[in-house]
């Protein structure tokens with residue numbers, strides 16, 4: 201298999217101004233992330249709200265400037281690529297945005313919105329009415345939706361319009377930021393099955409950001425867990441779900457609410473508040489909230505450790521097992 | 529007494545193809561100090577229902593009939609000014625799209641101070657309340673963050689700020705339209721816990737819309753299941769999740785990937801499409817997709833009791849009882 205996307209040590213920095221931030225100057229919303237996505241693969245990114253997932257995705261899609269590191273797409277460096285050159289690549293690399301309605305221009309009809317990629321790419325030979333019908337059908341919306349405007353459709357329908365628009369040009373890499381948030385489980389299933397089919401037929405690679413752990417477990421090949429702008433665990437999805445090593449991963453997997461009011465959940469309470477990105481904790485950045493932290497965690501930054509088909513950054517990855525034994 | 533009592537509400541949208549009947553005879557009750565969840569197919573009318581309650585409807589929307597009683601008074605007969613006075617004080621709202629709550633050109637702090645305009649507090653006190661509220665929903669550096677604009681926050685942060693703002697009014701009724709879609713599982717659980725605590729402290733009721741069945745199971749006391757503009761089942765969370773009576777509810781629960789232990793790339797779905805809301809089929813609204821459809825289903829089923837306090841609109845109910 202070919203590596204489609206090779207991200208290494210990417211940093212995305214934002215300037216911040218005013219108030220207390222005046223002294224800070226900048227924050228690293230993404231702070232040194234490396235990962236690889238193979239052709240035809242699905243890579244899941246999960247993690248704390250505000251941990252830099254959207255920012256990373258936008259950097260790959262050329263919508264944020266990466267201050268450091270490299271983003272290779274089929275061997276070609278995307279970082280610092282001028283917008284005029286990036287535009288051609290937008291046939292192959294497409295992004296689906298997190299806000300379904302907010303990301304659709306309210307003045308354009310649904311037909312204009314889903315066929316806009318053809319116009320942007322100057323593909324004037326296309327029959328846009330036919331394309332609109334094809335794309336709407338693909339995402340399970342009736343043809344009459346072509347004439348509607350974004351405020352005349354429901355949240356989940358807007359999400360599906362976003363999927364149609366993203367798939368218009370048969371991309372090679374789809375970056376999907378929460379593509380199924382706001383969909384009921386049946387339509388969520390339809391959308392994910394559609395993506396799986398396109399993947400089989402066209403070799404589409406997908407970078408999917410989602411908080412829905414059930415989705416991640418079923419459809420991704422690999423997964424990366426983000427915390428405070430960095431990956432804390434990364435690897436084969438089945439391996440990570442079967443034996444999560446990093447305590448944050450563990451807390452995340454244990455938190456997943458079960459569709460049963462009487463479910464007995466073994467939850468792991470995170471301590472304290474989410475840390476400030478302005479004053480990153482020393483040592484392991486998770487130590488301020490980690491239920492298993494020890495003195496070493498506050499002093500030393502843990503290195504990547506490989507375990508089976510996954511890797512993690514934690515000094516005491518098996519602490520939770522001992523902890524569980526104690527509880528039993 | 530119920531805080532919110534919706535009876536036989538019908539709402540339609542004028543479209544070039546004719547009236548789109550988005551809600552038909554919908555009845556939902558939110559008891560005092562209870563959390564009621566609404567689940568249902570995308571496009572089944574959940575947001576339409578909310579917009580009708582708080583009267584922020586699309587220009588082409590029209591309330592056909594029904595009542596929306598809030599603390600015993602019908603909101604549908606109230607004037608615009610009276611409704612406006614209720615919104616943001618007695619009834620707070622978290623919208624599906626957080627950008628609908630936030631003004632993009634004002635800092636978050638400014639917006640959080642502005643919504644306290646009714647309170648006789650100094651600016652510093654209002655600012656302090658805003659900081660406390662942000663901290664409560666887990667926003668780091670709340671003090672500094674107040675100076676930032678909405679686009680400088682992540683999707684989940686914007687959602688949490690919307691929740692914080694809705695709670696600042698200490699409303700009698702909080703209506704939340706999918707407020708946790710952008711939250712990771714640990715935060716979601718934490719926010720649910722905070723919501724429950726605040727609900728207890730403020731003594732409010734919550735109407736909570738979500739597609740996440742796990743969240744509904746964890747947060748809500750009661751749940752209402754909607755399909756294509758109608759209520760098809762309602763009852764306690766335990767009754768509905770443990771013994772779903774309507775075939776749509778059963779299908780929905782079966783589709784939840786949370787229930788599927790074996791890894792699969794082919795996720796279950798409910799075959800077929802939702803009916804055209806302009807040209808409605810006669811009979812049961814779910815019939816075209818129902819695996820248990822039979823002769824009686826060509827007539828529209830009325831709401832009937834599956835067990836005490838657990839109702840469903842399906843002809844199977846009568847059948848099973850006589851059988």
Ligand SMILES: Nc1ncnc2c1ncn2[C@@H]1O[C@H](COP(=O)(O)OP(=O)(O)OP(=O)(O)O)[C@@H](O)[C@H]1O
Nearest residue numbers: 214229249250251252253254255680681682683684
């Ligand atoms: N344009 C911007 N300017 C300044 N700060 C920003 C900007 N965009 C994001 N940030 C900050 O960067 C951090 C990461 O945000 P990001 O949107 O990438 O998070 P996320 O992981 O996608 O979270 P969520 O799951 O809540 O969507 C946050 O602290 C956010 O406030």
Ligand SMILES: Nc1ncnc2c1ncn2[C@@H]1O[C@H](COP(=O)(O)OP(=O)(O)OP(=O)(O)O)[C@@H](O)[C@H]1O
Nearest residue numbers: 352353354355356541570571572573574575576586
């Ligand atoms: N202004 C409008 N004009 C015409 N049709 C509309 C309008 N607003 C909504 N609709 C339609 O009314 C139906 C109900 O929409 P609503 O937004 O209430 O659904 P919902 O249950 O909130 O769905 P979701 O879970 O996807 O947000 C949908 O079929 C939608 O397309």
Ligand code: SF4
Nearest residue numbers: 812815818825842843
């Ligand atoms: S009334 Fe008939 S068609 Fe409708 S849900 Fe019940 S069994 Fe199915």
Ligand SMILES: [Mg+2]
Nearest residue numbers: 254298682683
């Ligand atoms: Mg995001």
Ligand SMILES: [Mg+2]
Nearest residue numbers: 354355575624
């Ligand atoms: Mg909605």
